[in-house]
Amino acid sequence: MAPKFTAPKGTLDVLAPQSRRYGALIARYAARVSAAGYELVVLPMFEDVDVFLRLGESTDVVRKEMYDFEDKGGRHIALKPDGTAPVARAFVEHRPTTPWKVWYVTPKFRYERPQKGRYRQHHELGLEVLGSDDPDLDVEVIALAAGLYADLGLRRVVLKVTSLGDGACRPGYRDQLQQYLDTRRVELCDEHRDRVADNPMRVLDCKRAACISATADAPRLLDHLCAECEAHFGRVRAGLDAVGVRYEIDPKLVRGLDYYTRTTFEFAAEAMDAAQNGAGGGGRYDGLVESLGGPATPGIGFGLGIERILLACDAEGAFPAPEGIVDVFVVDTMGGEAARDVSDELRRAGVSADRAFDNRPFKKQMTAALRSGARLAVVIEPDGVQLRTLTEKGEPETVSRDAITDAVRKRLS
């Protein structure tokens, strides 16, 4: 029978075993960034819509993908389409000491037509540092993300890096690019012919042949960086080389949000189709905090899409779901009271354990034990207790009721 209610369009119910990958991925990420001094922040899933207008009036996110609504108090609210702006907002609100190094895992919402790898609610692992423009921070942040992909076993993730300049050099370049594009205007694709004045740098990112050939000789931002940005980018590249992070310089890299300055980067999972191979990205946003009403404060961060990462893992056969979540499964053919007591005893002793319920037949309990992914079964029957290996056939070991926990610990160690 067709269910009356289903997950809203573009959303995902994540159940085991896939949910175990989410859990394991988040755990690895948390361990990695915690070990580098980043603290967890837990922020609202929605904000005043104006917080997100800082992403750029001309961006698609703001123009057409905002998941917004009016609440009962008449407030104009938006489910967050971006993780960085709320962190900047929280920074302005609480003024923590700097450098403020934080990480998060959060759902993000964009109202758009869903397809594989693109959802109205997806999830991201993120990280932000506010209060320093030290290029070594750029290196640290990028290395943390690159390290995660490598840790998962992904081999075909390419890091692309560029510098978008800052308030000193970008406006001048922008004018120059705009003038250049005006001279080639008729050659551009339909989509971008009218957006030259709006957002000339987007044209460089267009994948249509018309725009690609028309912009082949266009001035490049990397050739027009001011001395400070040039030096900053040079130190970032040197740092990446020093710590052994491989990257490509991509002068045409343009991100979807307007707040980025200087160092900007993306991770492309080449094992996936190009349509959704963006597995993560980020960069500097040295003007964002100020635009939200705070003091001039540099910042850098990234967002890594959990669903995209897992899709990339599927494509590369990497990072399979963990087999199970308990080490021991208790089988009891005498009614279940012994299973209750033994599993409780094991858990108190720090051993993860599950069991069967409803006094199921032995065979069914063993099937459940095998499916649980546990390494060991404790089989309790009228004529005694046995420990049996589940991962492979082996000789059962008979133990006394009182010695179960000790014997289990010994076998698991």
Added chain:
RNA sequence: GUGGCCGUAGCUCAGUUGGUUAGAGCGCCAGGUUGUGAUCCUGGAUGUCGGGGGUUCGAGUCCCCUCGGUCACCCCA
């Protein structure tokens, strides 16, 4: 937001030019065999054929609408 394809049991799917009580495999449940463990055997339950409307003597099969999925564009994670 625009366009193409798709929507049959929990899952993967088959259902011939529209024709009687809609099928298979897997899974699930019960039982049996294997000297109590994924094998094997027997039996069993489950579908308003995504939803609504229409054409027809008759629709899972045709038409319209709608919801959802998927792919492309767009954009991104």
